[in-house]
Amino acid sequence: MSQALALYQLQEIELGILRCQKRLSEIASALEDSQAVAEARARLESAQKILSPLQTRARSLELEIQSNADKIRATDERLYSGSVRNPKELQEMQQEIQALRRRNGDLEDALLDVMLAVEEAEAALNAARANLQQVTSDWETNNQTLLEEQTRLKNDEARLIEQRRQALSHINAENLKLYNALKPRRHNQPVAVLDGDTCAACGVEQTMAIISDLDRGVSLVKCMSCGRILVRKPGKA
Template sequence: MSQPVQLYNLQQIDTKLDKTRARLKEIEIALNEDTVIRNAQQEATTVEGNYQTAQKELKRAEDEVQSQQQKIKNNQKTLYGGSVKNPKELEDLQNEAEALKRYLSVLEDRQLEYMIAFEEAEAAHKASQTNLAEVEEQVAQQNIDLTDEQKELLEFIPKLESKREQAVAGIESEEMATYTQLREARHGIAVTEVKDKTCNACGAALSASQAQAARSPSKITRCESCGRILYVK
């Protein structure tokens, strides 16, 4: 097998290895990432606090209404019970009754406001709990899928490394050194195809002589622009 073909095949293997290892890093980060769940939990906690506050405020408003209603009952019992005969006292009781009823109206309006606020808080609470459950389920399934993919990729790497060893064994040391240097300098791509008389890596146009030289089965031709090894299928 010619050196250009061997180097190209090695490049294909290394590219697969690079992509596989990069994907494994992405998976590791994703598996350790819990921002989505933490955000959902934080939201649920905040909404839970608002819900409990609204519940307490409504209960207090209901108690105040009940207390005021009891005051009115006591007032009416005294007013119409016959125990009070003095006209001035009766007038005072009547005035008190009117004041108590006016304040009851205020308390009932307040109770209605708290009831509406509670219903909104209750709806938000249910929604946040549903959202949290859905997020936890989605993340759990995602982690299962990622773990399965991780396992497959970890099993794939040794196979690629074995192929790489075989490919390297057939390449001369000088050309291997050039290849390694180019890989380090050119973001992992040392060998690139020629497409439409251009370097597929940097896009530089090749002269007719360059394009022809790149077809040689034994001679290594490099792009004059980026220095990568050129290969024609």
């Protein structure tokens, strides 16, 4: 293999490694971002905080109504049992029953309002719960895809790093030094393919002298315009 071709292969391997690393860093930041899930969970928690005190209030109203109803029934039974004969006491019992009935009327109105608020809060809670499930499931699906891509890219990167190690063993120190010196100034592409008699990187047509130097393959030949190391693509004449 010619030195120019070995350098070209090194360049393609190194570009592949750079592509892997760029995508791996994008994936790493995407995996950290689960803001949508956090927001959906916060919505569910705030819906629960609204519902709980309303349910407590409804239960306490029901208990008070029940307790008043028990008192009314007990007093009613005593009133009609004939055991109490004192007119003043009988009148007080009747007044107590009336007061308890009025009180229960007010409590039942209040309970109705609270029950409506409970229904609304339950609907909001169910919507928040469904939303959290959807968002979580979307995020997991997305994560799954990203995690699979991450595994594949890490394997690709490891394979390319091994290929790079092998490619380096075919390149002499002086040529590698030139390649490395050109790399930062040529966007990591210090080697250019000669397409016909034109440099594929900068599009400048090369002289017959350069082309014949390249085809003799004695030493590295550089593009007369961009200065990249020229190579004939493998498999081409």
